[in-house]
Amino acid sequence: MIRHTVVFRLKHPANSAEEQAFLDAARILTKIPGVERFESLRQVSPKNDYKFGFSMEFADQAAYSGYNGHPDHVAFVRDRWVPEVAAFMEIDYVPMP
């Protein structure tokens, strides 16, 4: 199992219609084959400057690669992520024994 997470903040004002529209648009990612346990998260620690997170799990690297190359993911990154996200960090985890 690979857990892919990304923590981010948007260029939009907090609680704006644009913010909600972005989060709504991201729902398309949940439908991509191989995506399991997709979560939309609010980042609440005062120890960093990010405001949101997405988390999803893949059975293996093949499923993760399939997601990365899927046209709906590519279009989301191009049309929404790049223009609307101010800063982000990707963190990917695998369980340890």
Add this chain to the structure above:
Amino acid sequence: MIRHTVVFRLKHPANSAEEQAFLDAARILTKIPGVERFESLRQVSPKNDYKFGFSMEFADQAAYSGYNGHPDHVAFVRDRWVPEVAAFMEIDYVPMP
């Protein structure tokens, strides 16, 4: 639910006995009251420089605060975390509807 996560890297060489000893010592955190779904994770994305993560969940802020102030957590931070961790970032999440 609050999911508390911390991504980090150690001062120890990869796969060293010191690294394993740190990870073993962290198991004491799993026994602190209020800690649910504790996970020891390996960070595998090449897009950041962290190597490990811990993730745990708390039912509410009271449980999270109890963990933070618990003597076993305070001792772990003082005796292992501060001297052995080279860099880290805490990320806390709550689910969005």
